[in-house]
Amino acid sequence: MRNLYVIGPTGSGKTWFCAALALELKELGWRVAYFKPVGTAAEDKADEDALLFRELLEMDSPPERIAPLSSSPIYLWRYDAAGSHLDRVREAYAEVTRGAEVVIIGGAPSPYHLASLGLDAAGVIRLFRPLVFTVHRVMNDLSLDLALFYQDYLKSLQAEAAGLVLNQVPRPLVDKARGLFCPVLEGRGHRVLGVVPERTEAALPGARDLVELLRAEVLAGEQGLANPVEEVVIGAMTLDSAMRYFRRAPNKALITGGDRTDLALAALETSTSVIVLTGGLYPEARLLSRAEEKGVPVLLTDYDTYVVADLLRFAGRKLRPEDRQGLEEARRDFREHCRHRQIIELIAGWQPEAGGRE
Numbered sequence: 242m243r244n245l246y247v248i249g250p251t252g253s254g255k256t257w258f259c260a261a262l263a264l265e266l267k268e269l270g271w272r273v274a275y276f277k278p279v280g281t282a283a284e285d286k287a288d289e290d291a292l293l294f295r296e297l298l299e300m301d302s303p304p305e306r307i308a309p310l311s312s313s314p315i316y317l318w319r320y321d322a323a324g325s326h327l328d329r330v331r332e333a334y335a336e337v338t339r340g341a342e343v344v345i346i347g348g349a350p351s352p353y354h355l356a357s358l359g360l361d362a363a364g365v366i367r368l369f370r371p372l373v374f375t376v377h378r379v380m381n382d383l384s385l386d387l388a389l390f391y392q393d394y395l396k397s398l399q400a401e402a403a404g405l406v407l408n409q410v411p412r413p414l415v416d417k418a419r420g421l422f423c424p425v426l427e428g429r430g431h432r433v434l435g436v437v438p439e440r441t442e443a444a445l446p447g448a449r450d451l452v453e454l455l456r457a458e459v460l461a462g463e464q465g466l467a468n469p470v471e472e473v474v475i476g477a478m479t480l481d482s483a484m485r486y487f488r489r490a491p492n493k494a495l496i497t498g499g500d501r502t503d504l505a506l507a508a509l510e511t512s513t514s515v516i517v518l519t520g521g522l523y524p525e526a527r528l529l530s531r532a533e534e535k536g537v538p539v540l541l542t543d544y545d546t547y548v549v550a551d552l553l554r555f556a557g558r559k560l561r562p563e564d565r566q567g568l569e570e571a572r573r574d575f576r577e578h579c580r581h582r583q584i585i586e587l588i589a590g591w592q593p594e595a596g597g598r599e
Contacts, residue, residue, distance in 0.1 A: 242338065243593050244371035245403075248348035248362055250387065253378040254408040254437075256290055259345050260568060261575035263298060265585065266343055273298055274341035278330045279349035279360055280308030290347055297568075302337045308347075309333040312354040326358045327368065334369075343588065346371055352394065366400045372591050374434070374584075375405040379414055385422045392431045403587050404432030406579060409439045435579030440570070446470060446553070448515035448538050451494065454552060455517065457540035461529040465536040468514035470494045473553055475546060476504040487511040496549050499524050499541065509535050519546045 245262070249255050259275065266273045275298055280288030287304035288311065295304060309329055310320070320326060338344045346369060349355065352362035366373065373395055377388045388405060395402045405426070410418045415438050423433045446454060449466040459466070472490040476483060476497025483504055487493070491512045497504050499522025508516060509531050516532065518524055521543040532539045542549065575581055 242341065243343045243588060243591060244346055244369045245343060245588065246346045246348065246362075246365060246369065246371035246373045247376060248352060248373065248391070249376035250378065251350040253376045254406075255348055255376050256293070257408070257571045258374065258376045258406060258575070259290075259347055260293065260297065261571045261579075262584070263294065263345055264568070264572050265575065265581060266588070267298065269585065272340060272342045274300060274338045274344045275307060275347065276334055276337050276344055277308040277347035278310060278334075278365055279355050280311045281313070281350060282308065282311045294345075294347075300337065306333045307337050310355065310358070310360065312349055316355065317357070320358060326360060327364075330360065330368070352391075362394075363398050366395075366398055370401070372401050372403050372588065374403050376408050377405060379407050379410040379418055379422070381414075385425060388422075388426060389429065389431075392426070392429070401591075402431070403584070403591075404434040406435040406437065407433065408435075408437045410436055411439050434584055435575075437574050437578040440574070448494070448540075451515060451517060451540060452538075455540065455542040455544055455549060457517065457542040460518075460524070460539045460541050461532040462515075462536055462538040465515070465538045468492070468538070470514050473550070474508075475550055476501055476508070477546065478504075480504060480507060483507060484511075487513075494553075496546055496553075498522055498546060502528050505539070506531060509537055513537055515540060517542060517549060519544055519549055 247255050247259050263273050263275065275294035277288060277290055280291060282288040288308035291304035291307035294300065295307060300307065310326060346365065348362065355361055375391050377384060392402065392405065407418050407422060415436065418436050423436065426433050447470055448468040451457060452459060469492055471492040473494045473496060474486050474490050476495050480503050484507060487508050488511055492514045493512065494515045494517060495505065495508045495513060496517045496519060498520050499518040502525045505516050505524065505528050515538045517540045519542055521541065523541065529539060
């Protein structure tokens, strides 16, 4: 059994890489399973990655076995720190991976999540002895430092590191990533397996993703939740000033207070994908009526505008089982911008006896 562990910071594109790799391996005839020891689902919901890969790989196990534990800012109320959680993860892994030749193990939002239960990245590596891939989103020069930190961390654990992918690289930084970041990383002995340019449609969450990200209530326009989001406009300006931005911003998400009905109505007369009303303030009925006519979702969140804008900095479009276009784009990016043949050769040539778990 070959265990492949994919880790990286929140919003780096771990799910994208796992999905593209799974589809590639599946086409080559490998029997592939997916396992996520530490998910991120709410108490009464299934982990989204577990749902995605259950359908993508035609797995029989229920989502709660594919992702047996879940992390949150208050996870300890759910789990006894002295409990036998490692046994629970081992049992779920044995069930989920039965008959598989390759197991893709999805990483938690960060390497330290659930460290108190022994299920941080170090614990998962000790448990499954996987071949480790890291995925990093590039935003600025500090992204290079973070990538180096991850690689040094893996080295300190004596983990089998396959290499890393620099993902969602803004177009102005692509040449810098290839000409500066890659030589620095490779000069320190770290294998760079891809530099993937940012795609606008994948860089921002869609309207449906915002509902979950912001824990929002859908007040109108539910039929438009599949709308893509290409730009974000913060509505904290006069109406006259706002109109200049509205006309230049296609398929935008407008983030504004629930008391700014004037801005929201004006946005509906331009190319708008979704309106997010902040501060828990309900809008006037005429706004909801017009949004319903236009098929534009109106979301209400208790977060203030500043918090919403900050959350969107680290959010991205989520892959879903029904998003066939997104899955095809993920695979195309994997083939065009990653050393996909080298990745497959690394997996095929890796000896599980030395670095994996039978």
